[in-house]
Amino acid sequence: xSHQPTAVLYVDDEEHNLMAFKAAFRRQFTVHxxxxxxxALGILRQHAIPIVITDQRMPDMTGVQFLEAIIPExxxxxxxxxTGFSDVDAIIKAINTxxxxxxxxxxxxxxxxxxxxxxxxxxADSQEKNRRLxxxxxxxxxxxxxxxxxxxxYVPANVVEDILGRTEEESLLDGETRIVxxxxxxxxxxxALSTRLPAKDVVxxxxxxxxxxxxxxxxxxxxxxxxxxxxxxxxFGAPLSHLENQANAVLAALDMVDRxxxxxxxxxxxxxxxxxxxxxxNTGEVVVGNVGSAAxxxxxxxxDPVNVASRIEGLTHDHPNAILISQSTQDAVSSVVxxxxxxxxxxKGKDEEILVHQVVGRR
Numbered sequence: 001x002s003h004q005p006t007a008v009l010y011v012d013d014e015e016h017n018l019m020a021f022k023a024a025f026r027r028q029f030t031v032h033x034x035x036x037x038x039x040a041l042g043i044l045r046q047h048a049i050p051i052v053i054t055d056q057r058m059p060d061m062t063g064v065q066f067l068e069a070i071i072p073e074x075x076x077x078x079x080x081x082x083t084g085f086s087d088v089d090a091i092i093k094a095i096n097t098x099x100x101x102x103x104x105x106x107x108x109x110x111x112x113x114x115x116x117x118x119x120x121x122x123x124a125d126s127q128e129k130n131r132r133l134x135x136x137x138x139x140x141x142x143x144x145x146x147x148x149x150x151x152x153x154y155v156p157a158n159v160v161e162d163i164l165g166r167t168e169e170e171s172l173l174d175g176e177t178r179i180v181x182x183x184x185x186x187x188x189x190x191x192a193l194s195t196r197l198p199a200k201d202v203v204x205x206x207x208x209x210x211x212x213x214x215x216x217x218x219x220x221x222x223x224x225x226x227x228x229x230x231x232x233x234x235x236f237g238a239p240l241s242h243l244e245n246q247a248n249a250v251l252a253a254l255d256m257v258d259r260x261x262x263x264x265x266x267x268x269x270x271x272x273x274x275x276x277x278x279x280x281x282n283t284g285e286v287v288v289g290n291v292g293s294a295a296x297x298x299x300x301x302x303x304d305p306v307n308v309a310s311r312i313e314g315l316t317h318d319h320p321n322a323i324l325i326s327q328s329t330q331d332a333v334s335s336v337v338x339x340x341x342x343x344x345x346x347x348k349g350k351d352e353e354i355l356v357h358q359v360v361g362r363r
Contacts, residue, residue: 175289278316
């Protein structure tokens with residue numbers, strides 16, 4: 001595709017100057033002419049004109065005044081001026097304040113002015129390319145921001161930040177050992193409830209429920225690791241740790257039960273019954289990291305403490321809205337919450353009985 005000539009607007013109150021300018025430069029540029037600033041403004045509004053050149057001495061306003069007047073509406077226009085020697089000081093001042101790009105003394109030399117106009121055209125072309133690049137960059141940034149927001153709906157925000165901060169040479173599949181508190185929660189009797197509801201209502205209900213519970217976990221510096229049907233696994237201490245991971249997990253559990261009351265206020269009539277949950281919290285050493293293949297990875301928590309947390313949560317099945325915690329968690333939160341013994345219990349996968357405590361409330 002052929003390159004279109006750059007458009008130039010020449011403003012001068014003398015008709016013969018307009019004719020001479022157009023005759024001299026019409027082969028190299030698309031030339032627009034105007035005998036006054038007011039008419040020139042109308043031309044600028046009708047056409048995309050990157051270069052404006054004006055005579056300094058005009059009856060209604062000076063050339064500098066005209067070029068100043070168009071700055072708010074056309075800030076990127078390259079502004080040039082023709083002037084006699086008597087006005088050079090005023091023009092240089094205008095150049096220094098950014099109101100004029102360049103000046104040419106009268107009478108103008110055709111070759112000199114042609115070179116000046118070509119320089120201005122090259123600058124205008126460069127500015128237009130920069131604007132296009134900036135627009136494309138902003139669009140790409142917006143797309144990336146949307147992608148990150150969507151990514152954070154599936155992966156904890158802290159993990160997303162860690163992944164984006166890695167270089168191409170750093171592996172996403174590295175793991176590390178951490179002491180964390182695991183919170184497992186489950187809705188009591190949800191399987192039976194889901195058979196009585198339309199599939200769409202089941203999904204809507206779970207989305208609303210998990211939105212509430214995720215907000216609670218996040219507010220206590222935890223991260224939701226995964227959803228398992230109507231169950232949820234949250235981690236306190238990975239990927240970022242806090243000094244009070246155990247207390248954060250237990251206080252989050254209390255708030256989850258409390259927020260369930262408001263949730264039931266919205267949903268109980270629609271589903272015919274209030275929901276109840278069970279929560280188990282355990283603390284121990286686990287391996288955390290991104291597990292998977294080069295094609296797909298998942299940030300996960302691996303270790304016996306995860307299984308124990310699940311077993312403890314299972315002990316709540318006949319006790320709606322009960323919060324049970326392991327001894328390892330109890331040791332760190334006894335000054336924060338009231339508890340009562342609930343054990344020891346024999347759980348699947350463990351040779352020894354485990355000590356369990358029920359959380360009664362905050363101290």
